[in-house]
Amino acid sequence: MGRRKKIVQECERLMDNPDHIRNIAIAAHVDHGKTTLTDNLLAGAGMIADEGEATRLMMDTEEDEQERGITIDAANVSMTHEYEDTNHLINLIDTPGHVDFGGDVTRAMRAVDGAMVVVDAVEGAMPQTETVVRQALREGVKPTLFINKVDRLISELQEGPEEMQQRLMSVIGDVNELIRGMTDDMDDIDEDWTVSVEDGTVAFGSALYRWGVSMPSMQATGIDFGDIIELERNDNRQELHDRTPLSDVVLDMVCEHFPNPLNAQPRRVPRIWRGDDESELAEGMRLVDPDGEVVFMVTDISMDPHAGEIATGRLFSGTLEKGQELYVSGTAGKNRIQNVGLFMGGEREEVERVPAGNIAAVTGLRDAIAGSTVSGVEMTPFESIEHISEPVITKS
Numbered sequence: 021m022g023r024r025k026k027i028v029q030e031c032e033r034l035m036d037n038p039d040h041i042r043n044i045a046i047a048a049h050v051d052h053g054k055t056t057l058t059d060n061l062l063a064g065a066g067m068i069a070d071e072g073e074a075t076r077l078m079m080d081t082e083e084d085e086q087e088r089g090i091t092i093d094a095a096n097v098s099m100t101h102e103y104e105d106t107n108h109l110i111n112l113i114d115t116p117g118h119v120d121f122g123g124d125v126t127r128a129m130r131a132v133d134g135a136m137v138v139v140d141a142v143e144g145a146m147p148q149t150e151t152v153v154r155q156a157l158r159e160g161v162k163p164t165l166f167i168n169k170v171d172r173l174i175s176e177l178q179e180g181p182e183e184m185q186q187r188l189m190s191v192i193g194d195v196n197e198l199i200r201g202m203t204d205d206m207d208d209i210d211e212d213w214t215v216s217v218e219d220g221t222v223a224f225g226s227a228l229y230r231w232g233v234s235m236p237s238m239q240a241t242g243i244d245f246g247d248i249i250e251l252e253r254n255d256n257r258q259e260l261h262d263r264t265p266l267s268d269v270v271l272d273m274v275c276e277h278f279p280n281p282l283n284a285q286p287r288r289v290p291r292i293w294r295g296d297d298e299s300e301l302a303e304g305m306r307l308v309d310p311d312g313e314v315v316f317m318v319t320d321i322s323m324d325p326h327a328g329e330i331a332t333g334r335l336f337s338g339t340l341e342k343g344q345e346l347y348v349s350g351t352a353g354k355n356r357i358q359n360v361g362l363f364m365g366g367e368r369e370e371v372e373r374v375p376a377g378n379i380a381a382v383t384g385l386r387d388a389i390a391g392s393t394v395s396g397v398e399m400t401p402f403e404s405i406e407h408i409s410e411p412v413i414t415k416s
């Protein structure tokens with residue numbers, strides 16, 4: 021069986037298992053390394069042949085697949101990752117890197133339950149870091165932190181262990197200040213969402229040279245900062261990658277620290293939906309019930325030259341299937357679903373059905389726009405998504 025077919029089968033198997041699904045976003049200030057990190061994750065998960073080739077391969081496939089009417093949408097990618105002997109389905113939604121796309125960033129946040137905040141170790145937290153952290157927290161999305169470009173501290177800035185540690189701790193401190201400022205008065209969060217090295221909610225590394233470390237990874241591999249400084253200084257980056265590959269460290273962190281839909285939805289739904297919390301609809305969303313009414317939140321509309329408009333979003337309840345007639349908030353009448361799909365690797369793959377807890381791609385919803393609530397029965401729509409404008413950050 022070809023690699024693609026295997027991936028498709030595995031994604032289809034995992035989509036019925038919400039406890040092994042993680043819906044996540046990577047959020048960063050422009051140039052801090054989001055694209056390079058995404059390439060690493062796809063390659064590490066076996067979705068593309070090798071790191072650095074992601075973009076090229078996706079484009080190659082695009083030409084190939086257009087013949088067959090399948091689109092590549094690099095904005096949404098899914099991958100599988102084995103963590104603690106269990107395979108997980110990780111749906112990653114891209115967040116546009118530019119401040120003008122603030123609205124899109126927030127929309128992407130609605131579809132996910134976890135956000136990996138990427139910060140460049142040299143530049144530190146920047147205005148857009150603050151924006152994305154605020155957007156994530158406002159949507160009830162849990163943050164973790166990846167500090168990227170650590171290679172530059174060693175090779176370019178020639179920092180020693182103490183200087184490095186000070187710098188990294190100061191980045192963590194800045195990010196935690198943002199998190200604390202937002203979560204202090206969020207009474208629906210019953211755990212501490214600040215990030216820490218000890219808890220394993222912070223990872224460090226180099227997306228360019230494809231190595232990474234976290235507290236759990238250091239314990240598992242025995243590789244510490246001393247080894248990293250030595251190997252990086254001696255230009256042994258390949259060895260560093262082989263011994264502590266970034267994708268494993270980051271995807272382990274995703275599986276361990278981001279909530280699955282079953283944990284996330286009961287907390288997130290009251291935050292984003294003001295309907296009757298005693299209703300069957302509310303119950304269906306809380307339980308991520310595949311047999312409940314369809315409740316689908318559209319976060320993005322894209323154009324496919326063959327399939328037409330594709331509505332991508334988060335299915336909070338029910339099961340999407342071809343031929344269903346669904347209400348679209350703010351419009352009269354119903355739309356009929358033509359096809360349903362999942363993203364696998366970077367490609368949209370049509371499937372028979374998509375159950376609650378997943379990110380689905382649907383055709384036929386001609387009245388839907390980004391932000392629409394699509395449902396099997398008429399219902400109170402989700403809260404509109406607020407755009408958060410760029411803050412003025414004062415760096416200490």
Ligand code: GDP
Pocket residue numbers: 048049050051052053054055056057117168169170171172225226227228229
């Ligand atoms: P994005 O705008 O956040 O998607 O950032 P990119 O992934 O496009 O990276 C921006 C630039 O930083 C590119 O030139 C990358 O090669 C470079 N870069 C990304 N990660 C690293 C890293 O870990 N170390 C170094 N030295 N450069 C990096």
